[in-house]
Amino acid sequence: xxxEMSIRSRVLPVLPLALYSKAVGWMAARRWPRPVVSAAxxxxxxxxxxxxxxAAQDIGEFETxxxxxxxxxxxxxxxxxxxxTLVSPxxxxxxxxxxxxxxxxxxxxxxxxxxxxxxxxxxKLENGHQVTIYLSPRDYHRVHVPCAGAIVGVRxxxxxxxxxxxxxxxxxxxxFEENERAVFSIKTTAGVVAVVMVGATGVxxxxxxxxVGDRVEPxxxxxxxxxxxxxxxIWDAAVGDASSVAAGDxxxxxxxxx
Numbered sequence: 001x002x003x004e005m006s007i008r009s010r011v012l013p014v015l016p017l018a019l020y021s022k023a024v025g026w027m028a029a030r031r032w033p034r035p036v037v038s039a040a041x042x043x044x045x046x047x048x049x050x051x052x053x054x055a056a057q058d059i060g061e062f063e064t065x066x067x068x069x070x071x072x073x074x075x076x077x078x079x080x081x082x083x084x085t086l087v088s089p090x091x092x093x094x095x096x097x098x099x100x101x102x103x104x105x106x107x108x109x110x111x112x113x114x115x116x117x118x119x120x121x122x123x124k125l126e127n128g129h130q131v132t133i134y135l136s137p138r139d140y141h142r143v144h145v146p147c148a149g150a151i152v153g154v155r156x157x158x159x160x161x162x163x164x165x166x167x168x169x170x171x172x173x174x175x176f177e178e179n180e181r182a183v184f185s186i187k188t189t190a191g192v193v194a195v196v197m198v199g200a201t202g203v204x205x206x207x208x209x210x211x212v213g214d215r216v217e218p219x220x221x222x223x224x225x226x227x228x229x230x231x232x233x234i235w236d237a238a239v240g241d242a243s244s245v246a247a248g249d250x251x252x253x254x255x256x257x258x
Contacts, residue, residue, distance in 0.1 A: 031063055041068045048138040070141055070224050078144075078253040080219040085240050086258035087218050088251040089146045089195050090231040092133040095166055097242045097249075100128045100234060107132070107176050115234060117177045119185075119194050120155055128191075130234040131242050131257055134166060135225065143231055144253050145186065145220040147193055147239075151210050153185030161199050176232065182206045184222055191236025195222060200229040219254055233257070 032040075041059050045052050052059060056072040081087055096106040100115050103126035107113045115130075116122035135141055159180040168175065180199030185192060197206050205226040210216060240258035245251060 034060070034063070037062060037065060037068075040065055044068075044137070048136070050138045054140070066226055070226055072142065073140060078140075078219070080254035081256045082218070084218070084244075084256035084258060085190070086146045086193065086233070086235065086256075087144075088131075088133065088245075088253055088255045088257055089144050089222060089233055090133045090135055091139045091252045092135040092231070092250070093166070094245050094247055094249040094251055095132040095134050095230070096247050097131045097245050098129070099241075100125060100130055102126065105130050105234075111173055111175075113174060113177050118181075118232075119183050119196060119234065120157060125192065125194060125234050125236060128234055128236045128239070129242050129258075130232060131245060132230060132232045133251060134230050140253070141225040142253075143195065143197055143222045143224070145210075145216040145218055145222050146195060146233055146257065147186060147188050148217050149186040149188035149193065149215075151184065151212050151214045151216060152187045152192075153183065154208055154210065154212055155183045155185075156206075157181050157183070159199070176230075180206070182208060182223060184208070184210065186216065188239065190240075191238045193233065193235040193239060196232040196234070197223050197225065198230040198232065 038060050041062060044050065044065075045059075054073050054077045055068075056074050059068070062068040062071070098106045103114055103116050103123070104112045105115055115125055119125065157180065160178050161180060176198055182197045184195045184197075186195070199206060207224040207226060209221040209223050216222075235258075242257055244256045244258065251257075
């Protein structure tokens with residue numbers, strides 16, 4: 001571990017990040033004068049390279065910055081691979097794509113975590129597979145259903161709001177286990193698939209778009225980050241392996257994972 005990473009792992013957990021996140025959320029959700037909001041969105045889009053042409057609304061139509069960050073896309077902007085068993089639930093960078101072995105899997109290079117603690121169900125999915133996707137500020141921040149099935153669980157876990165960028169995931173042990181998160185469990189004909197939306201610094205809320213008992217199809221909306229983070233998909237080995245993606249790949253909603 002480098003000196004910089006060591007400092008991160010020691011200092012970040014003691015900072016008032018939850019308070020900071022609430023403040024960021026309040027600022028983003030506040031209805032400032034429309035020209036101010038539009039100017040802020042344009043500046044953000046330029047800085048991070050956001051493709052605003054995909055948005056369902058024009059920049060001048062957003063009432064708050066949060067509306068823009070959690071924007072919907074134009075119809076058919078994300079084609080769904082209907083031949084796939086499992087598709088990507090989010091746009092972003094694949095941080096890890098690995099086996100779950102004896103209940104443990106990779107958070108980032110060199111750091112692992114306990115899946116049972118993470119999803120709140122010890123001994124579940126302890127020998128399956130997982131793909132972790134990091135959503136950068138430029139990415140689309142709605143999360144979608146990766147497979148056909150039924151929603152059998154929607155669970156929320158309070159926790160910290162530590163940053164989850166690639167460098168942080170590679171330097172802060174137990175980061176995913178300790179951060180705030182929402183776990184969506186989907187029962188399929190082949191086994192269980194869990195999609196976990198992980199909170200982070202600056203994330204003011206995670207909003208669920210489904211409820212227990214809902215029947216879902218690939219591409220249906222699962223949840224929304226009101227300011228963004230990381231999505232981890234974990235599934236039973238019987239569903240298949242993640243041979244279609246690898247760490248370092250950039251993926252989009254609807255792209256084949258299995």
